[in-house]
Amino acid sequence: MLQTIAAIWDKYGYVYIQGVWGTIYIAVLTVLLGTVLGTLLAFVRLLPSRILQSVIRLYVWILRGTPALLQIYFFYFFVPKYLPFDMSERACIMMALVVNASAYVEEIIRAGIQAVDRGQTEAARSLGMTARHTMTRIILPQAIKNILPALGNEFIVMIKEASLASIFFIVEITSAFKTVQSATFITIPALAISGGLYLLLTTVLSFFMKMAERRLQIND
């Protein structure tokens, strides 16, 4: 088994390396754009407009209540048809993953902000601080400590969720397995390499997350 793995790696290592880069590319971009979109949604939801709040609640409800794979199919078939410009398959899938991530990120950020003790807002406002300063100088710096760890978890989820793109043969780690498997007809060792690479990525990421969390907790 180990010999087979070594042999496959010798010959097809570059396919896996490409896959790793593909996964990192998809995950990083999805998390970044998903965070931007999710943050925006979280702030809109904190505005005192009932209509906007309902719209976002509906958005989150749909995206968290249906499988990401279904959403990818939707974007894959639907979006290119109705957009006035061409979009690559990869862009469609990325878009689906970004939209999906944004719903989770919205919840993470909103929960992180609401977890900050109400007394903090009251203290800031009673000093005469504006609502804006209260948010930027008092609430957000504390909410970050709740938000970052959860966002890190979302990153790990995205690394794994990127594997859904393999269905459409977008280059990433699971696609690499499919490529190697169909070229060699060796399944388990080829799969083991992909699994090992996922573990490597998620473990390294968890390590950095723990470090970041420890630094954030210094003042707690």
Added chain:
Amino acid sequence: MIDRTKELIVVKDLHKSFGSLEVLRGIDQTVREGEVVSIIGASGSGKSTFLRCLNLLEVPDAGSIVFDGQELTGKKRNVDAFRQQIGMVFQHFNVFPHLKVIDNITLAPCLEKHMDKGAATQMAEDLLRRVGLYDKRDEYPTRLSGGQKQRLAIVRALAMEPKVILFDEPTSALDPEMVKEVLDVIGELARSGMTILIVTHEMGFAKRVSDRVLFIDEGRVAEEGTPEELFENTKTERCRDFLNKVLY
């Protein structure tokens, strides 16, 4: 200069409900400059709500509050500008845990009064010396005891140079051995001429420092008077009952 005849806060017929629960049922009060007013009463009587209405942390349903000649409850008012003049100290301190002690104090004056950082730091250091916390200036609040946090909360409020400070049960969350250090600071503040409204269960303290004591019961001021009048010549049955329960 303190003008003890000046009416700083005039409250007329203040009403406040939470849902179907009527918490304040018409409060009329006038607080003069330099006056120290203690508010006592059973929990749920509305005393904290009354205090929180005075800086609009709770928005009254009806009635008016005039602060320093200006209608607080009117439309188009700048709430933030009013609040800068009305300090508040909370039961649970609510110090800012992500800021150093010194920055807890300087943040609001720098942001909202556009005070120069150097001047604000100077003022904050003076305030910290006054309450014996100067050596903690670069610590984070997590390193402080409850009593120290509350003293920090008091000077944080003072840094905005308010015309009145509202204390909402400032010693109720403290360990017994830390109550005195906080009461000492409030007492010193009272003697310095600061206008103070304090909701408290510390009857001895209320007796010592107050010019006037209000007994609130079921959303109304059921009895009021000087500490002697209220504690020694209690007129109403309800107030006597309450005092019998808390003074043992």
